[in-house]
Amino acid sequence: SAVISQKPSRDICQRGTSLTIQCQVDSQVTMMFWYRQQPGQSLTLIATANQGSEATYESGFVIDKFPISRPNLTFSTLTVSNMSPEDSSIYLCSVDGGAITEAFFGQGTRLTVV
Amino acid sequence: QKEVEQNSGPLSVPEGAIASLNCTYSDRGSQSFFWYRQYSGKSPELIMSIYSNGDKEDGRFTAQLNKASQYVSLLIRDSQPSDSATYLCAVNQEYGNKLVFGAGTILRVKS
Numbered sequence: 581s582a583v584i585s586q587k588p589s590r591d592i593c594q595r596g597t598s599l600t601i602q603c604q605v606d607s608q609v610t611m612m613f614w615y616r617q618q619p620g621q622s623l624t625l626i627a628t629a630n631q632g633s634e635a636t637y638e639s640g641f642v643i644d645k646f647p648i649s650r651p652n653l654t655f656s657t658l659t660v661s662n663m664s665p666e667d668s669s670i671y672l673c674s675v676d677g678g679a680i681t682e683a684f685f686g687q688g689t690r691l692t693v694v
Numbered sequence: 695q696k697e698v699e700q701n702s703g704p705l706s707v708p709e710g711a712i713a714s715l716n717c718t719y720s721d722r723g724s725q726s727f728f729w730y731r732q733y734s735g736k737s738p739e740l741i742m743s744i745y746s747n748g749d750k751e752d753g754r755f756t757a758q759l760n761k762a763s764q765y766v767s768l769l770i771r772d773s774q775p776s777d778s779a780t781y782l783c784a785v786n787q788e789y790g791n792k793l794v795f796g797a798g799t800i801l802r803v804k805s
Contacts, residue, residue: 613792622782623738623795672737682728683784683793688737 582607586673586686593663593693600659601689603673608653610676613683614646617670626671629656663693698785700796709805713770717783717796720764726786727759727766731779732798738782742768773803 583606593599603612611630615623626646627635635648649657660667670690674683697720707713715729726745730738744750744757744766756769766785770777783796 622797625792625794628792670737682726682740682743684740685737690735 582609582675582684584673584675584684584686586689588689589687590690591692593691595664595693597663598659598661599663599691600657601671601673603656603658603686605654605675610653612650612656613674613676614648614656614658615672615674615685617672617688619669623672626658660691663691665693667691668693698783698794698796700781700783700799702797702799704800704802706802706804707773709773709775709803711773711803713773713777713801713803715768715770715781715783715799715801717766717768717785718764719766719783719785719794721785721787721794722761722764724785724787727757728784728793729755729757729766729768730782730784730795731777732782733779770801773801775803775805777801778803 585604587602591599611628613628614626616626617623625638626641627637627648629635629648629650631650631653645661647659670688672688673686699718729742731741732738742755742757744759747759747761750757754771758767780798780800782798784793786793
């Protein structure tokens with residue numbers, strides 16, 4: 581399985597500011613995914629990031645709030661913009677297993693907005 | 695909206711017993727099914743995947759899939775306190791590589 585490194589592992593941010601989360605994979609992958617896990621909840625897919633094209637956002641998530649970059653096949657960033665306390669969550673980067681749709685996760689970024 | 699349903703628990707079992715975790719899904723076209731284990735404060739860890747009807751065994755874990763009933767389960771034999779975690783069921787959507795996760799079942803193994 582791929583080794584996925586996510587930075588930062590945690591952060592406390594002021595409301596109204598933005599945070600960019602980085603995801604680095606040790607091998608080239610076609611698709612990268614960003615999930616959110618709110619306190620006590622399961623994982624919700626934010627968007628799918630493909631290299632060389634715009635990210636595809638799920639219902640309820642918009643590019644202005646969660647801009648995503650995918651400059652190459654091993655790296656992606658997710659920005660949480662104009663943060664509010666409701667954005668306090670764990671944000672997880674994942675990659676697929678190639679031909680199989682299993683997902684492998686980075687260690688996550690625990691974000692607290694105050 | 696494609697859904698994956700799990701009993702939130704907690705499911706409490708004594709050490710050494712069999713823990714049985716269940717999951718149902720709504721997308722009849724789903725082809726891939728996964729069980730993840732998530733310890734508190736950690737990210738999900740893939741423990742089992744299953745793609746065809748029947749049972750798949752890996753050590754103390756057995757995944758069971760019944761596509762006709764849209765039902766997938768995870769059995770953990772000889773449960774250990776270290777198995778105490780939240781177990782997430784995930785199902786791929788019919789098209790593409792996106793996974794839909796259930797809310798998770800909290801498992802507590804009592805020593």
